[in-house]
Amino acid sequence: EVANVADKVRMQDTVPNVPIRQLEVLYDFSELDAQKKRYANLVEKFKELHGTEPGFLTRAPGRVNLIGEHIDYEGYSVLPMAISLDTLVAVRARSEAQIHVANISTEVDDNGNLKYETGVIPIDPRAEVPRGSWLSYVHAAYKGVLEYFLWKHRDNKKEILWPRQKGMSLLIDGRVPQGSGLSSSSALVCAVAIAVMQIKQMSFTKAEIAEFCRECEKYVGTQSGGMDQAISLMGERGFAKLIDFGPVKAHSVPLPLGGIFIIANTIVASLKADKPESKYNLRVVECTLASMVLALGLGMPREEALGMKTLKQVQEKMGDGGKENGFPSGVLESKLHPEPYQREELEGLLGTSLDDLFEGNADFQNAMQYGAENGGYQLYNRALHVFSEAERVYRLRSLCTDESKDKFAKIGAVMTESHRSCQKLYECSSPELDELVRLAIENGAYGARLTGAGWGGCVVAYVSENIKNRFIEEIYRSYYKKNLGEGKITQKQLKDCIFPSKPTAGACIIKL
Numbered sequence: 456e457v458a459n460v461a462d463k464v465r466m467q468d469t470v471p472n473v474p475i476r477q478l479e480v481l482y483d484f485s486e487l488d489a490q491k492k493r494y495a496n497l498v499e500k501f502k503e504l505h506g507t508e509p510g511f512l513t514r515a516p517g518r519v520n521l522i523g524e525h526i527d528y529e530g531y532s533v534l535p536m537a538i539s540l541d542t543l544v545a546v547r548a549r550s551e552a553q554i555h556v557a558n559i560s561t562e563v564d565d566n567g568n569l570k571y572e573t574g575v576i577p578i579d580p581r582a583e584v585p586r587g588s589w590l591s592y593v594h595a596a597y598k599g600v601l602e603y604f605l606w607k608h609r610d611n612k613k614e615i616l617w618p619r620q621k622g623m624s625l626l627i628d629g630r631v632p633q634g635s636g637l638s639s640s641s642a643l644v645c646a647v648a649i650a651v652m653q654i655k656q657m658s659f660t661k662a663e664i665a666e667f668c669r670e671c672e673k674y675v676g677t678q679s680g681g682m683d684q685a686i687s688l689m690g691e692r693g694f695a696k697l698i699d700f701g702p703v704k705a706h707s708v709p710l711p712l713g714g715i716f717i718i719a720n721t722i723v724a725s726l727k728a729d730k731p732e733s734k735y736n737l738r739v740v741e742c743t744l745a746s747m748v749l750a751l752g753l754g755m756p757r758e759e760a761l762g763m764k765t766l767k768q769v770q771e772k773m774g775d776g777g778k779e780n781g782f783p784s785g786v787l788e789s790k791l792h793p794e795p796y797q798r799e800e801l802e803g804l805l806g807t808s809l810d811d812l813f814e815g816n817a818d819f820q821n822a823m824q825y826g827a828e829n830g831g832y833q834l835y836n837r838a839l840h841v842f843s844e845a846e847r848v849y850r851l852r853s854l855c856t857d858e859s860k861d862k863f864a865k866i867g868a869v870m871t872e873s874h875r876s877c878q879k880l881y882e883c884s885s886p887e888l889d890e891l892v893r894l895a896i897e898n899g900a901y902g903a904r905l906t907g908a909g910w911g912g913c914v915v916a917y918v919s920e921n922i923k924n925r926f927i928e929e930i931y932r933s934y935y936k937k938n939l940g941e942g943k944i945t946q947k948q949l950k951d952c953i954f955p956s957k958p959t960a961g962a963c964i965i966k967l
């Protein structure tokens with residue numbers, strides 16, 4: 456009986472439909488008019504391009520992570536919320552066996568080429584995803600949907616004739632700034648995945664979509680953790696979400712009235728000569744290695760230890776069920792050393808060559824190379840960050856329903872603590888992020904931290920509603936005006952750089 460009810464709930468947990476006349480369920484009153492114009496413009500542009508209206512639209516939001524940075528890929532719960540910056544896709548089935556993809560943006564790069572070029576994606580889902588273009592994300596999502604469908608129906612004997620499949624036209628309007636830690640990539644992937652599903656008349660639950668979208672983002676090159684896809688699909692207006700992994704599950708977390716989250720973009724590109732995905736993947740590899748070395752140190756048989764994929768798995772193997780209590784102190788210190796590890800030492804400890812261990816995973820091998828060129832592998836610091844951050848997520852969640860008056864200050868303090876850990880232990884901050892965090896706190900924020908992968912992008916500051924406007928004004932003066940020079944930033948640009956953000960709904964299909 457209970458299982459029955461649970462199943463029903465899960466069945467209903469599919470992507471909702473929203474009529475285009477009811478955009479007020481998605482956006483704040485203050486931006487409703489602008490959004491209506493934006494939607495009308497997208498439909499109009501689609502008509503100009505294809506001579507006919509789109510059949511429907513899809514929408515998937517970006518997110519801001521309030522706490523729980525770089526721990527989703529280690530299996531630990533995180534606490535993000537969906538934001539009103541989102542990606543829209545206008546869609547229509549097409550008789551040719553072709554997926555036509557265009558973007559309404561006319562932005563050009565330094566060489567004068569369109570940043571979001573028009574392109575065609577092969578209809579055969581077995582085709583490999585080429586990297587290096589925005590179209591790769593669209594391709595990855597398309598491939599992800601069909602691969603998941605095939606996997607789910609793997610026992611069906613009926614042959615599926617891919618080349619004869621009908622195609623579709625997609626026109627995209629993305630508003631999540633790229634590379635800002637607000638998850639533009641997942642918003643695009645999720646919005647396209649839903650579009651493809653709808654055209655193919657497939658229906659999957661949000662949890663299923665979150666899982667396969669996470670998998671398919673790997674085609675583009677990040678060994679992604681799953682937070683962004685989950686929150687983009689499961690976001691809820693008015694609530695932050697505690698997201699669990701394995702399986703993906705979202706729990707509503709009410710936010711205290713009177714506090715507000717303000718997002719501020721560093722815009723000064725972080726000085727990273729290297730590709731951000733190498734840094735990200737290196738962290739994933741460092742955590743994987745830390746899991747194995749820790750497991751060995753705890754006496755686990757070699758074969759089992761080498762099978763450890765995440766730090767959470769190791770914690771669970773220790774019989775330490777209390778997931779909210781963090782990792783037992785002292786264990787890490789005695790099993791890992793704070794100096795960076797080198798390849799030879801790791802191969803000695805693990806009793807295998809690392810090339811063999813990561814065979815077939817080119818991203819991991821590249822990350823290993825990148826680590827070797829940058830002083831080795833920091834297992835202790837990375838693991839210490841992950842375990843402490845996992846505990847902070849639950850601490851912040853409890854504070855959200857705390858009755859005490861100083862809960863705002865306490866929430867802020869946990870956020871700042873998280874930033875310090877990202878900065879010192881995980882080394883994913885940047886001078887600009889550190890400066891913005893410092894200025895936020897100096898100007899009255901309860902706390903502030905980088906959000907998203909880091910190495911550039913945005914900070915999120917927790918501020919009293921009462922000082923909101925003054926706070927933004929002060930950051931403008933002390934950060935933007937100072938760094939960019941007087942008059943270098945227009946009011947309009949400033950609005951895009953620093954803005955308060957409320958939790959919005961997750962992805963949906965928009966019916967015309």
Ligand code: NG1
Nearest residue numbers: 524525636638677679680681907908
């Ligand atoms: P960004 O780069 O901010 O979209 C990335 C990962 C997340 C998570 C954060 C760090 C992807 C798609 N997203 O987010 O899963 O690991 O970094 O907490 O790779």
Ligand code: MG
Nearest residue numbers: 638639640641
């Ligand atoms: Mg991303």
